[in-house]
Amino acid sequence: MKTIGLLGLTLSILGPLIQCAAVPHVQRPVDVLLPCEYVMLEQGAAGLSFTRQKVTLVLRNLMVTQEQQSEPLPDYQTPEDTEVPIFEATANLPLLPFVERLLHVECEGEEIVCEITPLYSKFYIAHIRLPEMNIALVAKAGSAVDPDQPLSEKSIIPLTADLLVSSSPPSQRASVSKEAKFTCEVWGDIKGVDIEWHLQRDGKGKKIDPEEDSHFSVEKQAQERKEDSSLTINQLTVNYEGTYICAVSLGPHRLQQILQMKIKEPPQVTLALIEEPVPTLICHTDRYYPLDVEVEWQLNGAPLKHANSVTSSHRRNSDGTYNLNSRLQVSIPQSGAPPDVYSCVVSHVTAEEPIQVDITVSAPEPSLLFQIICYTSSLVLLAFMLKAIHMFARTIPHGIDKDKKLS
Structure with missing residues (x-):
């Protein structure tokens, strides 16, 4: 029983490992089709201009790594009748890690830019732009290229691609x-x-x-x-x-x-109150880049559209970022009145939401001298009261004794 239990435990441990064993991969050639534009430079009465013509770029014989058990992709068959010119570039390149990406880019509905331009002599260049990378492919035609002649709709141009540059x-x-x-x-x-x-x-x-x-x-x-x-x-x-x-x-x-x-550098925002010579709030916006910044003032959550504020010009820091100050004169609440909450709201292209910094402006507390005078006055008054009580307490017993002697 113990042996069977141990065998069962061993199989249960090895089971996932057997199921997750690496599936053999092989390199297979695939054909990639991309919608492109054929771009030509033309000299007209108004000067140089570009003309664009819809074409199809077929990258033949690109190597891709796939599971050995998977069905190979069907080869591209050149149509007998085509509605747009076709460039068929047979690749003589090593394994490219982004071929799988090119295979599915059109199916996934992603934005792709593909342009083909005559380069010189027998060469064309294709520029392919994906969101995460750029690709340039140089391909050679069998005959000389006429860069001034548009392509006929039935054109099929065979090419040999021997050089590719990618960047990201x-x-x-x-x-x-x-x-x-x-x-x-x-x-x-x-x-x-x-x-x-x-x-x-x-x-x-x-x-x-x-x-x-x-x-x-x-x-x-x-x-x-x-x-x-x-x-x-x-x-x-x-x-x-x-x-x-x-x-x-x-x-x-x-x-x-x-x-x-x-x-892109988001701003750093600080807010301070200066009471002299007049109560003023200073909103300091620092280390932002680029210049696109806006400062707005709010009082108790509502915008101050006619605020008495003055905003400085952009000043450049040593690292190339910028800073500015916005000043707002405020009124101090009267004694006993609720405090006011002022907000400096800064909008910048680097921040999805505006940056808000709050400060509370309250009624002034009594000064220290006033507190000392009040405290001293209270002590003096308390001393007089204690002395009066003491004097009054002394007179009462003497009066009683005198009355007793007279009687």
Whole structure:
């Protein structure tokens, strides 16, 4: 019985492990279809303009990891009759971790931007933008590209895709003194590839060199047919807000990935009462960025629309954030009246709800000198009363004794 019980216990323990055993995975080629636009630059009477034409981009032979037991996805069959031009790009790339993402992006109803543009000679470039990443694909056609000619609706353009650049995130928000990171990955035949980082701000651009600016650090990692470059910005200040560019050079190709860094710093709000020369509330709003800030005053929960307030201009702090003061003259309640509750309400683009700070303004308490005078007067009055009682108590017994002697 004990042996059977032990065997049953062993099987009950191993049962979940057997059921959760790793399912074998294999790499399989898949075809990804994306709705795109063919973008051409045209010279007209009004100047340069862009024309757009709906097309379909088919990425053939992309490798994806799937369970061995799962049904392979059907291959894409080129239609005999098409309503829009089709670009068929056969990939010669290693396993891309985001292929599964591309397979389901249209089914999930997410926003995707896909544009194809003639590059030069026989090359096209496709830009694919997802919420969390950017992708640029360079593909070669079998014949020379005429960038000035639109495509016919029946066009099917076969391409060979040998180079892909991905970057993330396309845009991010960070606070002052925090850390931010961008990544840029190059896939394909990367022999001789060069990856540089640039920062463009206020109409000026510069190449990022960590040796010149310790706020930056760049880490590169090379693998077979892939190279990564990650840019880290340490101890962020407002001066590091801007457009970051991952510039990739490989042979005749020059690709750029555009990434945005935005500084968002919520305001710090304090409220104080100054009684001299006149009672005044000061609402200090500090360390906010950007400038979009509004200050409102409330009394007992109701807005003071005609408040006698004065708000200063934006003043810049050393780290690039801003501060301002708003002053409001107030009336002190009369003695015995209920206190007033004043609120400083600050709205800013970084805060989902306005920031509210309250202060209670009460009737003034008696001054210390007045309290001392009252206390002293009470003691003097008490002393006189005690002395009077004592004098009166002494006179009563003497009167009684005198009457007894006379009798």
